[in-house]
Each structure stands twice: as C-alpha cells, then as structure tokens.
Amino acid sequence: xxTPASDLTSFGAGCAIVFGASGAIxxxxxxxxxxxxxxxxxTAHSATPSLAERIAKPPFTANSTxxxxxxxxxxxxxxxxxxxxxxxFGTIHSAIVSHGARYGxxxxxxxxxxxxxxxxxxxLFGFLNIVQAVxxxxxxxxxxxxxxxxxxxxxKRSRGYGLASAPKVAVAKMVEYLALEEGPANVRAxxxxxxxxxxxxxxxxxxxxxxxxxxxxxxxxxxxRMGTVEE
Numbered sequence: 481x482x483t484p485a486s487d488l489t490s491f492g493a494g495c496a497i498v499f500g501a502s503g504a505i506x507x508x509x510x511x512x513x514x515x516x517x518x519x520x521x522x523t524a525h526s527a528t529p530s531l532a533e534r535i536a537k538p539p540f541t542a543n544s545t546x547x548x549x550x551x552x553x554x555x556x557x558x559x560x561x562x563x564x565x566x567x568x569f570g571t572i573h574s575a576i577v578s579h580g581a582r583y584g585x586x587x588x589x590x591x592x593x594x595x596x597x598x599x600x601x602x603x604l605f606g607f608l609n610i611v612q613a614v615x616x617x618x619x620x621x622x623x624x625x626x627x628x629x630x631x632x633x634x635x636k637r638s639r640g641y642g643l644a645s646a647p648k649v650a651v652a653k654m655v656e657y658l659a660l661e662e663g664p665a666n667v668r669a670x671x672x673x674x675x676x677x678x679x680x681x682x683x684x685x686x687x688x689x690x691x692x693x694x695x696x697x698x699x700x701x702x703x704x705r706m707g708t709v710e711e
Contacts, residue, residue: 494572495519495565497572497614498523498578499550499578502526502531503578503580505578506579518573520535521545521548521564521565521569521572522546523547523550524547546564546568548561552579553601562613562614573625574624575614575626577626583595583644586640586643588643591644593643596643596647615662618662618665618667619665624666624667626668627672628655628669630672631645631673640692655670678707
C-alpha cells in the first residue's frame with residue numbers, strides 16, 4: 481500500500497533539528513520541514529541569524545525557528561545545544577545529520593592522511609557525538625528518527641575517492657547498528673546516499689582529479705545530469 485504523501489510530511493509536537501543546516505542539503509531539508517509546518521532548530525559551526533532567512537516562511541512564523549552554533553566534533557558543544565530544542569519545543573522528533581568535511585583527492589597509497597584525520601573527526605566522530613547526544617533524548621521522549629547523509633561509495637568505487645569516502649562508509653555501517661540497537665526504543669535510523677548533486681561541494685569542483693571522479697559518477701547516472709538538493 482502506498483502511504484499518502486500527507487502522512488509522510490505530517491509531524492506532531494516538537495521539532496526537527498538539522499545539523500549542517502548551512503550546507504545545500506541541510507538547507508533543502510530544513511525547507512522541506514518548514515513547508516510541512518514543523519518547528520526547526522538549525523545548527524552550523526558558524527551559525528548566524530541570517531541562516532533562518534534561507535528557510536521558507538509560510539506557514540512559518542519567526543519564533544518557529546531557532547539558530548544555534550554547534551561544533552559537532554566537540555561533545556561539550558552538543559551537550560549545550562541539545563537542551564535548546566527541548567526547552568523551545570518540548571521534544572525532538574527528527575534529527576538530520578548533513579554536516580561534512582571536504583577532502584582533496586588521492587589514492588589509498590598516496591592520499592593526504594592529515595586531511596583524512598580531519599574528515600574522520602568531522603564525519604565519523606561528529607556523527608557519533610550527535611547520536612550519543614540525541615538518542616538518549618529520543619528514548620526518554622518515546623522515539624524519533626535520525627537520518628544522515630552518506631555516500632554512494634558504500635557499494636560503488638571510483639578511482640581517487642577511496643580515502644574521501646571511508647568516513648561516510650563507516651557512518652553507514654554505524655547507522656545499521658543504530659537501527660538494530662535502538663529500534664526497540666522506537667528510534668528509527670536511516671542513511672541516504674545521494675549521487676552527485678547540483679549544490680554543495682560538487683559544484684565547486686571544476687578541475688583536477690576530483691572533477692574526474694564527478695564526471696565518472698555522472699556517466700553512471702541514468703538521468704545524465706546532477707540531481708538537485710530538493711530531490
């Protein structure tokens with residue numbers, strides 16, 4: 481049975497929190513929640529009030545959105561952030577994890593490991609920090625949903641992308657375990673692995689090995705074009 485679209489975009493009391501709301505995917509996710517009429521908490525490493533201006537207004541009102549600076553690599557920063565949605569809106573029904581760190585290119589044998597360490601800290605440990613801050617709240621409040629953005633490299637390969645993809649591939653495995661372990665507490669966990677999108681990091685790459693990776697991905701895309709963040 482096909483679930484009516486209205487069921488998929490109807491949320492009860494509480495709010496959604498978007499980590500990495502300043503990015504293209506994070507902004508698109510926030511707008512989708514806004515159009516559904518749910519309350520929002522938007523976080524970014526360097527959050528400014530202007531972040532809320534990117535979000536659809538109708539049927540929103542100004543006091544339905546909170547903007548918070550949050551460093552996902554710092555558990556103390558998350559500990560200070562998570563009480564805000566509860567104080568403002570009562571509970572967190574959805575968490576979107578769309579933050580990420582950029583990585584250059586290079587093969588497994590000669591890629592820059594200093595960049596990989598930074599990406600692991602941001603992507604993998606940042607995800608785990610979010611989970612360990614959000615899940616106890618969702619358990620206590622009767623459940624919730626966590627959705628994180630990963631990479632199609634989970635089951636695809638492209639030369640020069642091995643190191644860059646490794647942290648998100650690890651996150652995808654953590655999501656499987658999260659769903660297994662927290663399902664009994666009514667906490668759902670899912671990972672989305674979009675292809676090359678016309679927004680965010682991909683649009684800023686026009687030359688070099690990274691461009692080759694993107695061109696190869698597009699060659700395998702049936703639509704023959706980049707996807708959009710709204711899609």
